[in-house]
Amino acid sequence: MLISNELLTDEAKDLKIAVRQFCKREFKDTLKWDESQNMPYELWGKMGDIGLTGMMIDADLGGIGPDALLSVVIMEEMAVYSPGIAMSLGAHSILTGNVINRAGSKEQKAQFLPDIASGKKIAAICITEPERGSDAAHPKTRAIKRGDQYLLRGQKIFITNAPVADIFVVYADTIEDGKSVGISAFVVEKSDEITVDKMHKMGMRASPTGIVYFDDVPVPKENILRGVGEGLHIMMEGLDAERIGLSGENLGIMKGSLDVASGYAKERIQFGKPIIKYQLIGEKLAYMLEELELNRTYLYTLANLWNKNKGDKKLRTATAISKIRSAEAAVKCAEEAIQVLGGYGYTSDYYPQMYWRDAKLYTIGAGTSEMMKLLIARRIEGGFNDL
Numbered sequence: 001m002l003i004s005n006e007l008l009t010d011e012a013k014d015l016k017i018a019v020r021q022f023c024k025r026e027f028k029d030t031l032k033w034d035e036s037q038n039m040p041y042e043l044w045g046k047m048g049d050i051g052l053t054g055m056m057i058d059a060d061l062g063g064i065g066p067d068a069l070l071s072v073v074i075m076e077e078m079a080v081y082s083p084g085i086a087m088s089l090g091a092h093s094i095l096t097g098n099v100i101n102r103a104g105s106k107e108q109k110a111q112f113l114p115d116i117a118s119g120k121k122i123a124a125i126c127i128t129e130p131e132r133g134s135d136a137a138h139p140k141t142r143a144i145k146r147g148d149q150y151l152l153r154g155q156k157i158f159i160t161n162a163p164v165a166d167i168f169v170v171y172a173d174t175i176e177d178g179k180s181v182g183i184s185a186f187v188v189e190k191s192d193e194i195t196v197d198k199m200h201k202m203g204m205r206a207s208p209t210g211i212v213y214f215d216d217v218p219v220p221k222e223n224i225l226r227g228v229g230e231g232l233h234i235m236m237e238g239l240d241a242e243r244i245g246l247s248g249e250n251l252g253i254m255k256g257s258l259d260v261a262s263g264y265a266k267e268r269i270q271f272g273k274p275i276i277k278y279q280l281i282g283e284k285l286a287y288m289l290e291e292l293e294l295n296r297t298y299l300y301t302l303a304n305l306w307n308k309n310k311g312d313k314k315l316r317t318a319t320a321i322s323k324i325r326s327a328e329a330a331v332k333c334a335e336e337a338i339q340v341l342g343g344y345g346y347t348s349d350y351y352p353q354m355y356w357r358d359a360k361l362y363t364i365g366a367g368t369s370e371m372m373k374l375l376i377a378r379r380i381e382g383g384f385n386d387l
């Protein structure tokens with residue numbers, strides 16, 4: 001018996017099976033999408049039809065509710081089939097939809113969220129800039145007040161979904177009467193003043209990524225989330241739910257690696273025996289299951305705690321631990337799966353090489369492993385009462 005399964009609610013168990021069946025049916029060309037660096041546009045509507053685009057969005061607006069455990073299982077199951085598409089879906093709903101759901105007024109939520117929840121419109125979150133990566137609290141992008149609107153000027157980079165996005169949430173330094181009045185979060189709809197250059201990447205290639213140029217984009221003052229100068233607070237308070245949800249992908253990569261490697265090891269005969277009979281191969285498979293089970297148990301527990309406490313800041317260290325460990329384990333599991341498949345694992349005909357390239361992202365995106373370590377080290381420096 002695996003302990004991790006005991007931590008799932010009935011709803012999460014049912015959803016897991018539904019996502020697996022959906023991906024099995026719809027994600028037949030994953031390796032082609034990886035190679036062509038494109039995901040089929042119509043998938044957004046199909047994911048919307050079964051509620052996947054509505055992660056972390058209120059049910060009365062068409063979502064499945066702000067539930068971290070449901071986000072984790074969706075990301076996990078989808079990442080088995082395509083980590084790239086799962087990442088696009090996560091950026092759309094766990095990152096962008098979630099921000100509007102948390103910080104938006106009733107009117108803003110009613111205006112933007114139903115189309116995001118249904119997948120009719122695609123959303124992207126714009127934090128990172130060419131000169132502001134980990135140091136995201138000091139954007140160079142500016143929103144300059146002109147009457148009842150703001151002119152958005154600047155550049156964001158590595159933005160997931162940017163080449164196909166209809167709605168962007170953009171963090172910018174807000175300038176009123178020539179002075180900075182803090183960072184604000186703006187909901188910005190696609191317009192002629194926004195241009196996007198598609199980026200080419202080593203992994204997560206089914207997920208479109210872009211550099212976004214904002215060239216004096218007019219944004220009505222009504223599109224500021226929560227209020228002028230509230231941006232940093234909004235950015236920080238969402239971090240745990242975002243990292244918990246996205247880390248579900250690492251579980252999926254571990255599971256996919258184990259599935260492919262164990263299936264292959266049972267079939268592949270060398271020296272007259274299936275290679276799974278060799279202890280050195282068995283050790284690799286056992287390692288994958290150990291990591292999957294330990295990381296799953298920790299992440300499901302974390303997601304359940306988040307659901308119970310709805311965003312308690314006390315979970316920040318635990319979330320950082322989970323993000324680092326699950327990302328590193330996913331990279332290592334994918335690497336071991338390549339090894340089990342031998343030369344075939346090195347070709348683009350099999351999943352493990354894609355998993356390996358994709359897994360590397362989560363040691364960088366949504367807070368690098370170094371920034372996670374710093375966060376944990378600061379917590380130790382500050383004194384732990386509960387060790």
Ligand SMILES: Cc1cc2nc3c(=O)[nH]c(=O)nc-3n(C[C@H](O)[C@H](O)[C@H](O)COP(=O)(O)OP(=O)(O)OC[C@H]3O[C@@H](n4cnc5c(N)ncnc54)[C@H](O)[C@@H]3O)c2cc1C
Nearest residue numbers: 125126127128133134158159160364365366367368370371
């Ligand atoms: C595929 C992909 C998708 C992404 N999607 C999005 C998105 O949708 N929206 C978005 O806003 N961003 C997105 N990002 C950006 C991502 O969040 C950043 O890449 C990440 O935050 C790191 O920033 P950086 O790349 O500028 O690296 P830097 O911050 O420049 O870091 C470079 C290196 O220095 C280390 N470093 C930095 N500061 C310190 C320090 N104080 N102490 C020790 N080490 C340090 C880092 O850990 C890293 O190893 C995406 C990135 C990728 C690759």
